[in-house]
Amino acid sequence: xxxxxxxxxxxxxxxxxxxxxxxxxxxxxxxxxxxxxxxxxxxxxxxxxxxxxxxxxxxxxxxxxxxxxxxxxxxxxxxxxxxxxxxxxxxxxxxxxxxxxxxxxxxxxxxxxxxxxxxxxxxxxxxxxxxxxxxxxxxxxxxxxxxxxxxxxxxxxxxxxxxxxxxxxxxxxxxxxxxxxxxxxxxxxxxxxxxxxxxxxxxxxxxxxxxxxxxxxxxxxxxxxxxxxxxxxxxxxxxxxxxxxxxxxxxxxxxxxxxxxxxxxxxxxxxxxxxxxxxxxxxxxxxxxxxxxxxxxxxxxxxxxxxxxxxxxxxxxxxxxxxxxxxxxxxxxxxxx
Numbered sequence: 001x002x003x004x005x006x007x008x009x010x011x012x013x014x015x016x017x018x019x020x021x022x023x024x025x026x027x028x029x030x031x032x033x034x035x036x037x038x039x040x041x042x043x044x045x046x047x048x049x050x051x052x053x054x055x056x057x058x059x060x061x062x063x064x065x066x067x068x069x070x071x072x073x074x075x076x077x078x079x080x081x082x083x084x085x086x087x088x089x090x091x092x093x094x095x096x097x098x099x100x101x102x103x104x105x106x107x108x109x110x111x112x113x114x115x116x117x118x119x120x121x122x123x124x125x126x127x128x129x130x131x132x133x134x135x136x137x138x139x140x141x142x143x144x145x146x147x148x149x150x151x152x153x154x155x156x157x158x159x160x161x162x163x164x165x166x167x168x169x170x171x172x173x174x175x176x177x178x179x180x181x182x183x184x185x186x187x188x189x190x191x192x193x194x195x196x197x198x199x200x201x202x203x204x205x206x207x208x209x210x211x212x213x214x215x216x217x218x219x220x221x222x223x224x225x226x227x228x229x230x231x232x233x234x235x236x237x238x239x240x241x242x243x244x245x246x247x248x249x250x251x252x253x254x255x256x257x258x259x260x261x262x263x264x265x266x267x268x269x270x271x272x273x274x275x276x277x278x279x280x281x282x283x284x285x286x287x288x289x290x291x292x293x294x295x296x297x298x299x300x301x302x303x304x305x306x307x308x309x310x311x312x313x314x315x316x317x318x319x320x321x322x323x324x325x326x327x328x329x330x331x332x333x334x335x336x337x
Contacts, residue, residue: 032159039087040068042070043070044072087115088112114131117145120138220234226332240273286306
């Protein structure tokens with residue numbers, strides 16, 4: 001596969017990523033023993049988008065009070081649920097994202113407990129957080145972060161007497177890297193075909209819901225807009241029929257990200273509508289991937305990782321077909337703003 005080293009992926013995600021389970025459990029168990037009031041999932045751009053699935057999981061499976069907040073807004077909004085008893089979780093590939101680092105400092109100054117997942121060691125965020133897990137490589141960092149967040153969030157739920165299936169769940173987390181690998185292999189040709197077909201498409205609608213809303217938001221903004229300079233709009237399926245539907249015409253590219261959680265009927269409704277109008281519909285459905293060894297009850301959670309991994313295959317082929325490096329920027333980190 002183009003720009004995909006299977007051995008490296010398994011080393012970084014299966015071998016090294018899963019090795020953090022004991023450390024994560026120790027961190028969460030210690031925090032639980034001391035007591036906490038709520039959990040804040042804080043980020044900017046792709047990393048706040050990464051938090052939205054876990055906010056959804058907690059809201060729909062737990063009584064733990066949870067808030068996913070955009071870092072820059074969080075620091076100025078005087079959030080009345082935030083206190084020294086809050087647990088604040090951050091992720092950053094570089095460990096230098098300006099707003100994320102500032103938000104971590106803000107939380108630390110207020111006495112809250114801070115946890116950071118960072119790819120690059122010895123960076124500002126690693127030095128601020130009370131607890132830091134450093135994966136050591138930017139490559140496949142999002143795949144790793146998703147897995148680490150599963151372990152963090154579900155351990156908090158387990159300690160809150162809300163997830164007795166924790167041991168079985170973590171066993172199946174260990175199967176996830178192989179399930180991801182199988183998914184990207186099976187999707188790779190479709191990803192290439194999408195890129196060839198849409199190399200000159202100048203606008204995409206992306207629709208998602210539930211625990212795939214974060215991926216929808218992230219791919220439209222961080223990949224299509226930031227990394228490919230393609231105009232894109234992310235629309236939540238629950239909101240699609242309150243405005244955006246009027247922009248769908250025969251040649252509108254509509255990308256539907258379908259998962260397996262409780263919100264799937266919302267996506268089905270959008271799909272039925274756009275099929276009547278657009279001739280450029282792309283459906284990426286996690287139900288089409290086998291996920292060998294994964295229980296039916298856990299598939300909806302792991303769809304987050306599966307979906308992001310297959311979307312990433314589209315990215316590398318768009319880069320090739322459009323001759324537009326994913327690393328190219330006009331403004332981001334190129335100038336002061």
